[in-house]
Amino acid sequence: MGSWLVLLFDPEAQAGAWPAGLPLLHAVADGVIAAAFLLVPAVLLFLYKRRGESSEREAALVKLFLLFVFAVGLVHFAALLGPGIPSPALEGLLKGAAALLALATAVGLVWLAPHLLRLPSRDRLQSEIAAHLQTLDELRATRHQLEERVEARTKELAEAKQRFEIALRGSPISVFSQDQDLRFTWGHNLPAGIKPEALIGKTDANILPPAAAEKTMAVKRKAMDTGTSQELQIDFELYRRERSFYFLIEPLRGGDGNVIGTASVAVDISERKANEQQLRLLLRELTHRSKNLLAVIHAIARQTAVRTT
CATH class of the missing domain: 1.20.1300 (3 helical TM bundles of succinate and fumarate reductases)
Incomplete structure (x- = not known):
């Protein structure tokens, strides 16, 4: 060693x-x-x-x-x-x-x-990781709550849409919306002969006669300019048939409150106007016949008075 x-x-x-x-x-x-x-x-x-x-x-x-x-x-x-x-x-x-x-x-x-x-x-990394994991759990819980709320709201909207469609089904009421250029963006329960897919992207000038389209578009522009609702009753020929409509036009606003178009309700009052016209004719005929009857009664009464004297 x-x-x-x-x-x-x-x-x-x-x-x-x-x-x-x-x-x-x-x-x-x-x-x-x-x-x-x-x-x-x-x-x-x-x-x-x-x-x-x-x-x-x-x-x-x-x-x-x-x-x-x-x-x-x-x-x-x-x-x-x-x-x-x-x-x-x-x-x-x-x-x-x-x-x-x-x-x-x-x-x-x-x-x-x-x-x-x-x-x-x-230690700091572990504490930050723990904080991030806690935040992740909170975000997951919040997402779950939001998903439940979205699901509930979606169900409510579906039910409201179903009630809306049932209420309008078979009625003469049409609803639609237009953008700032007055191009149709949505429509429901439209008048006979007009399909929603054929309406989207077009204006009143593409659907209505020139005079009716000009008058209707002027009222809609007024609703957007003033920010107030407008009413219009107009008669025009549509698909070779004389039609009468009552329009209620509301300015459509975006999330920031600015006007982004119009939302309109159109009520086909053609049948009602036809019934009113028929009723006026009947009243006129009834008035005419009543006058004739009164004239006859007056003549009979006068002759009766002469004979008794």
Whole structure:
């Protein structure tokens, strides 16, 4: 045991005392260390590229660490090639490159130190993660409540739409909306002969006779300009049939309160006007016949009075 200690710490005793396989041991050790330190940067660089999520400072830190490990590998690689190099120039060049890389790593770490100190600690990251998870749970609960509200509101709207369609079904009432250019954007329960898909995108000028269209569009523009409801009763020929309509026109407003078009209700009063006209004819005929009857009665009464005298 004492002889081994002497060999380890006495330079004079070391001369010629080491076994012949010792240089091989040094070469194998340097080779393994060099291979390890050159392989580690390659593996770390591969993992870093695959991960792909990092800030600029994190990327700089990783690259500096890879340069440092690569520099250490170059030193051991130079030591491995040292005995076989005819001139020490290559070995010195490799060690110089390793020294420059190590120096660049050290300078880079000094430059990054203030930024690294500002990185959040593990406890802080855990607390932030816990806070984010709590916020995520709250958002999920809020989303669930919103989904329930949307589902309930959708059901209410569907029921209201169904009642609306039932109320208008078979009635002479039509409803529709138009944009600021008075182009139809929606229509329901339209007069016979007009289909909703044929109405969308058109104006009154494309549907009504010129005179009726001009008068109707003027009233609708007035509703948009004044922001008040307007009424109109108009007669025109539609599909070779004389029709009479009563219009109630309301300005249609957007979410910001500005007028974006019109919403109108059109009531077909053609049948009612026809009944009124028929009733007037009957009253006129009844009045005429009543006058004739009164004239006859008056004549009979006069003749009766003459005979009695």
